[in-house]
Amino acid sequence: MKPRTRFLVVFAAIIVSLYVIVAIRPVNDRVVEPFTGLIAKATGGLLRLTGEQVEVRGVEVRGPGASIAIENGCNGLEAIIVLAAAVCAFPAPWRSRLTALVVGSIGLQLLNLVRTTSLYLFLKYRPSLFEVLHTSVWQTILVVAAVIFFLVWSSRQRVSVEPKSAA
Amino acid sequence: MNRNQLLKGSVGFALGLVLWLAAGPAYHSIVATATQQVFRLAENPNVTQLQPSGNDVILNRTDFDSRSPRPQIPVRDLTFNVILLLTLLAAAGPPLRLRYGGRWITALFALFAVHVAALTAKVMTLYVLRLGAWSQANYGSVARNFWSGADHFYRFIGIYAAAFVIWWIARLDDTEKEPKPARNRRRKG
Numbered sequence: 348m349k350p351r352t353r354f355l356v357v358f359a360a361i362i363v364s365l366y367v368i369v370a371i372r373p374v375n376d377r378v379v380e381p382f383t384g385l386i387a388k389a390t391g392g393l394l395r396l397t398g399e400q401v402e403v404r405g406v407e408v409r410g411p412g413a414s415i416a417i418e419n420g421c422n423g424l425e426a427i428i429v430l431a432a433a434v435c436a437f438p439a440p441w442r443s444r445l446t447a448l449v450v451g452s453i454g455l456q457l458l459n460l461v462r463t464t465s466l467y468l469f470l471k472y473r474p475s476l477f478e479v480l481h482t483s484v485w486q487t488i489l490v491v492a493a494v495i496f497f498l499v500w501s502s503r504q505r506v507s508v509e510p511k512s513a514a
Numbered sequence: 515m516n517r518n519q520l521l522k523g524s525v526g527f528a529l530g531l532v533l534w535l536a537a538g539p540a541y542h543s544i545v546a547t548a549t550q551q552v553f554r555l556a557e558n559p560n561v562t563q564l565q566p567s568g569n570d571v572i573l574n575r576t577d578f579d580s581r582s583p584r585p586q587i588p589v590r591d592l593t594f595n596v597i598l599l600l601t602l603l604a605a606a607g608p609p610l611r612l613r614y615g616g617r618w619i620t621a622l623f624a625l626f627a628v629h630v631a632a633l634t635a636k637v638m639t640l641y642v643l644r645l646g647a648w649s650q651a652n653y654g655s656v657a658r659n660f661w662s663g664a665d666h667f668y669r670f671i672g673i674y675a676a677a678f679v680i681w682w683i684a685r686l687d688d689t690e691k692e693p694k695p696a697r698n699r700r701r702k703g
Contacts, residue, residue, distance in 0.1 A: 354682070358678075362672075362675045366667055366670065370666070426674075428671055429675060483531070483594035483597060487530075487595075487598045487601065490598055499515050
């Protein structure tokens with residue numbers, strides 16, 4: 348099998364497997380929901396730092412004039428799954444893959460916090476922009492960030508795998 | 515990934531966003547028409563009618579009670595990955611030259627086919643789950659799980675994975691990349 352085809356087959360298999368794992372109700376209830384609740388708490392904390400008076404209940408961030416619920420699709424898991432599938436499908440040492448997964452996931456979650464915080468602020472102060480930012484712009488930025496991280500990481504793997512030319 | 519690619523990616527992102535916002539209603543009308551043709555192939559009699567309405571599609575079966583409300587499907591939520599695909603193609607895809615035009619057209623057509631499949635799954639999800647006793651009477655648990663699973667998978671992760679896979683296939687790999695033109699070296703006389 349060509350390396351390119353192999354990458355796609357493994358990528359697709361990992362995407363479907365991770366989706367099935369995340370979609371199983373016990374995993375959703377015991378892992379995804381509490382994780383999303385943590386994102387809501389962090390979003391509330393960031394908003395309080397900016398002077399907003401908000402309270403967090405479960406996955407909801409409420410304040411005077413705006414209220415958002417952070418749900419599946421807003422918790423950054425989709426970008427992490429794309430990154431995980433691409434990194435695992437790419438030929439590289441497992442240690443390097445693991446490092447990329449950890450560093451990339453942390454980076455994506457930090458970016459996602461910027462997304463959720465900014466979406467609350469847009470809903471409150473520029474509600475006309477909220478819908479397009481929520482449904483398309485931020486979603487795309489997050490996945491593009493995951494792909495850029497993957498491209499940078501994979502190009503470094505290639506450099507380290509290539510044999511050094513004789514002097 | 516260098517500065518030039520980041521710049522190209524940003525242009526691709528902006529272009530994709532503007533195209534998606536400005537040409538959305540026209541594009542969604544084409545997707546709705548193509549999806550209706552898919553239902554024409556599978557249905558007998560042909561009862562599914564998909565009427566474009568801005569960025570939505572109104573599902574209007576000819577056998578619906580004329581007094582019942584018509585379900586409305588927001589197609590925008592299914593097609594915004596065109597922004598992602600254009601960003602990836604612009605940043606790290608085939609060069610924008612006539613020679614590679616086929617790759618660009620094939621990639622965009624593949625995404626169009628994905629959008630038709632996504633709308634088909636969405637309409638089928640409405641049929642198998644949302645029409646009360648009619649859904650229960652006409653579809654079994656296998657159909658319910660298959661179509662609702664396909665729709666959920668696409669909306670959660672498939673929408674991004676599809677754009678990624680299309681870009682990955684369209685991009686040039688290392689063996690296909692054009693060699694940089696050699697500089698003319700002047701010989702010292």
